[in-house]
Amino acid sequence: MNYWLMKSEPSAFSIDDLKEAGTEPWDGIRNYQARNLMRDDMKAGDKVLFYHSSTDVVGVVGTATVSCEAYPDHTSWDPESNYFDPKSSPDNVRWVMVDITFNSHFPEVVTLDDMRAIPALEDMRVIKKGQRLSIQPVTAKEFKAVESFAKKKATG
DNA sequence: GCCAACGTTGGC
DNA sequence: GCCAACGTTGGC
Numbered sequence: 565m566n567y568w569l570m571k572s573e574p575s576a577f578s579i580d581d582l583k584e585a586g587t588e589p590w591d592g593i594r595n596y597q598a599r600n601l602m603r604d605d606m607k608a609g610d611k612v613l614f615y616h617s618s619t620d621v622v623g624v625v626g627t628a629t630v631s632c633e634a635y636p637d638h639t640s641w642d643p644e645s646n647y648f649d650p651k652s653s654p655d656n657v658r659w660v661m662v663d664i665t666f667n668s669h670f671p672e673v674v675t676l677d678d679m680r681a682i683p684a685l686e687d688m689r690v691i692k693k694g695q696r697l698s699i700q701p702v703t704a705k706e707f708k709a710v711e712s713f714a715k716k717k718a719t720g
Numbered sequence: 721g722c723c724a725a726c727g728t729t730g731g732c
Numbered sequence: 733g734c735c736a737a738c739g740t741t742g743g744c
Contacts (some may be wrong), residue, residue: 571742595727618742676743694725696741 566605567707569613569624569690570664571698579614579625579669587631587665591639592647594659598699603634603660605701612664613702613710615690616673623675624710627667634660671718674710678717684709 570590572578582588593599610630616622637659639645640652652658679685688706689695 573742597727622743693743694741696726698741 565704566607566610567613567702567704568601568606568610568630569615569688569700569702570628571615571617571690573618574616574625575619578616579666582614582626582628582664582666583669585666587663589637589661590664591637591661593637593661593698594640594647594649595698597697599659601699601701602662606630606634606662608632611667611707613707621673621675623673623678624670624714625673626669627711628664629667631663631665634662637661670714672714674714674717678713679710682709682713 574580577588590602593602608630612628612630613624614626614628616625636654636657637647637652638654639647640649640657640659641654642648647659649658676691679688680691685691685706688702689697689700
């Protein structure tokens with residue numbers, strides 16, 4: 565099983581939105597590195613740290629599960645979509661997406677500053693400067709460290 | 721709103 | 733295939 569961190573701007577799609585939806589297609593990824601990770605390495609059952617970016621308190625707000633393998637992102641050939649890419653078509657699929665299923669909403673955000681202070685997370689990409697990739701692989705150890713920190717923070 | 725990082729585009 | 737210009741991301 566693999567582990568991931570996936571970024572979302574809560575003004576566009578938040579952990580609460582995911583909780584309400586239950587399962588949601590992760591559409592609109594238009595970066596080749598992120599696409600390749602989804603296409604080649606993501607499998608149903610993989611675990612996801614759900615990260616809020618570009619907001620007051622940035623950090624991991626909960627967890628989710630990858631609920632199916634990558635499949636074509638149809639928004640890429642929809643001219644009405646914000647994610648339209650004229651170079652993509654049903655016959656020549658350029659972009660893919662996976663489905664994400666809600667798993668947990670942390671009582672308190674594990675903030676970027678929190679993560680910087682956790683020794684087990686010192687190699688995590690997200691705490692490094694200029695790391696903009698919206699889908700990042702994380703290790704099992706890192707995933708568990710974030711989860712257990714969230715639990716510790718909630719209980720005081 | 722600033723700006724560093726960095727991916728993409730396009731001229732050559 | 734190089735590389736400057738440009739656009740986007742995202743923390744601050």
